[in-house]
Amino acid sequence: MDKIVSYKDVIDQLSDGMTIGVGGWGARRKPMSLIREICQSDIKDLTVVSYGGPDVGLLCAHKKVKKLIFGFVSLDMIPLESHFRQARQKNEIEVMELDEGMVQWGLRAAAMNLPFLPTRVGLGTDVLTHNSELEYVTSPYSDAEKLVAMPALKLDVALIHVNKSDEKGNTQIIGPDPFFDELFARAASKTFVSSEEVVSTQDLGGKDGAIFNRFERSLVTGILHAPCGAHPTSCAPNYGFDIKHLKEYSEAAKSFDEYSTKYLNRTHQDYLDAVGGSDAILKIPLPQF
Amino acid sequence: MSESITLSEICISASSKAWEGEGEILATGIGLIPRIAAGLAKLTHNPDLMMTDGETYLISQPAPMGKRDISHDLVEGYMSYSRVFENLWGGKRHAMVTPTQIDSFGQTNISAIGDYNSPKVQLLGVRGFPGNFINHKNSIFIPNHSVKTFVSGAVDMVSGMGYQNKDLSNGKFEIKLVVTNLGVFDFNGKDDSLQLLSLHPGVSVDDVIENTGFDVIINSDKATPMPTDNELACIREILDPQGIRNSIFGE
Incomplete structure (x- = not known):
């Protein structure tokens, strides 16, 4: 079994109007090399589901987003x-x-093939005012409590970045927090995973390594070898977030062309060279709070 | 203590009382003053509090502000984002947060200012506010008490629910303390309205009334207690030895 794919292979499987879920959290472990590839493609009108960071920002800057969840x-x-x-x-x-x-609840409902999951969360807030499609459900038990029926957030595609994989689609998130990547993979029809390292199954670390296998390989459609593929977001324990680059990226909202000319519309390797090279990225310390 | 006591230290001491008597729960202080205050609560009156290192691990001592040698952290447990949700849905948490707006009902906003469809100022998004406020107690820290933060009418985008909807929360909703640069408040006034508990040095009742966009119940004009020597030692020597707290009020 060989699930190794190229950037072109991934883009070829995406189409206009799709719902795409992006793993990671804020400025942490985002599949940025895949996001940049989408930005330089013709794909448009995406619905994006994300615990958002520069993935969302970059897609917005390239007018790829129709709807953001x-x-x-x-x-x-x-x-x-x-x-x-x-x-x-x-x-x-x-x-x-x-x-x-x-x-999370919406992704979990999709992962479990349920139409919705009940929750109190959202009640009494404008989340319900502004999302008129959200409905209520009444508990069938004696409490008869009125709850929000959070609908399943089904994804056409999930994009996730991990530390290590083999070519069969066995993936490992070695950073201490796997965030909700497992649910993104389970909620999606197809999941493409970019990986810092692609190794043989023998080199995944056996039982000790398997603890870091957060979802099973049958959920994985394709594996893309992308060293430093989360830059400028962090990928613990390999590297921290590139604060200097994130500041430059952030400033670029005023004049995006300059940032774009300097860093975008090129291969991942050329991007890495443009931002200072992978050796420098691997030396960025992990954030401390 | 030879140094004079600062406003940030007064606010930290007052804010730490949010976790008084709360027992063995997760204490989350988001932002500088709330975080130091949670640490102070753990070092003084509530050693049972659980606190994270700001990332994924529960550690036995509050993480001090600024750079530290994390190899000295005594890790005692695990608190990934997924587990934070499990914890807060169960109600075993008390967070102190800083909304951009708060109204007379205790409703809070961190999402957007102005017209929702094309906001004047887009902020973070509601984040975990809807879930936090309906599932567990919270307290509030506001460094810039004014009619822009304490708004008349409703906040622009209700992110955290308010007292008029408390029956929806299965008994969990409570804003325990509101600490600002002017004083200390709670929502135990008549019909769950905001009431003044104490004034910081140099602040008058009129200052509070002028800077609040709705009616505040004034039953007291007593002074906010000064931090004790022990509290000051904890803040200055353990929790924030580099004085990062001074940046909040430009002290």
Whole structure:
């Protein structure tokens, strides 16, 4: 079994109007090399589901987003995401704004093949005012409590970045927090995983390594070898987030052309060279709070 | 203590009381003053509190502000984002947060200012506010108490629910303390309205009334207690030895 794919292979399987889920969290472990590849493709009108960081910002800057399903968009150290803000303030994108936990609940419902999961979260807030498609469900038990029926967030494609994989699609997230990547994979019809390293199955570390295997390979459609593929986001324990680059990216909301000319519309290897090279990225310390 | 006591230290001491008597729960202080305050609560009156290193691990001592040698962290448990949700849905948490707007019902906003469809200012998004406020107690820290933060009418985008909807929360909703640069408040006034508990040094009742966009119940004009020597030692020597707290009020 060989699931190794190229960037072109992934792009060929995407089409206009698809719903795409992006793993990671804020400025952490985002499949940025895949996001940049989408940005330089012709694909458009995407619905994007994300615990948003520069993935959302970059897609917004390239006018790829029709609708964003989100709980937040943030660069962590830089709390507000300038490109996303600009898209919102200019009314360029539709939004389904949800509590972070409701996003999880929607992905979980999709993962479990359920139409919805009940929750109190959202009640008493404008999340319900602004999302008229959200319905209620009444508990059939004696409490008869009225709850939100969080609908399944089904994805056509999930894009995830991991530390290590083999060519069969066995993946390992070695950083301490796997975020909700497992649910993105389970909620999606197809999952493409970019990986810092692609090794033989023998080199996955046996039982000790298997602890880091957060979802099974049958969920994985393709594996893409992408060293430093999360840059400028972090990929613990390999490298931290590139604060200097994130600042430059953030500033670029004012004049995106300059940033684009300097860093985008090129191969992943050429991108890495443009931002200082993989040796430098691998030396970026992990963030400390 | 030879150095004079600063406003940030007064706010940290007052904010730490949010976790008084809360027992063995997860204490989350988001932002500088709330984080130091949670640490102070753990070092003084509530050693049972659980706290994270700001990332994925529960550690036995509060993480001090600024750079530290993390190899000295005594890791005692695991608290991934997934587990944070499990924890907060179960109600075993008390967070202190800083919304951009708060209204007379205790409704809070961190999502967007202005017209929702094309906001004047897009902020973070609702993040975990809907889930936090309906599932567990929260407290609030506002560094810039004004009619722009304490708004008249409703907040622009209700991210955290308010007292008028408390029956929806299965008894969990409560805003325990509101600490600002002017004073200390709670929502135990008549009909769950905001009431003044104490004023910081140099602040008058009129200052509070002028800077709040809705009616505040004034039953007291007493002074906010000064931090004790022990609290000051904890703040200055353990929790924030580099004085990062001074940046909040430009002290």
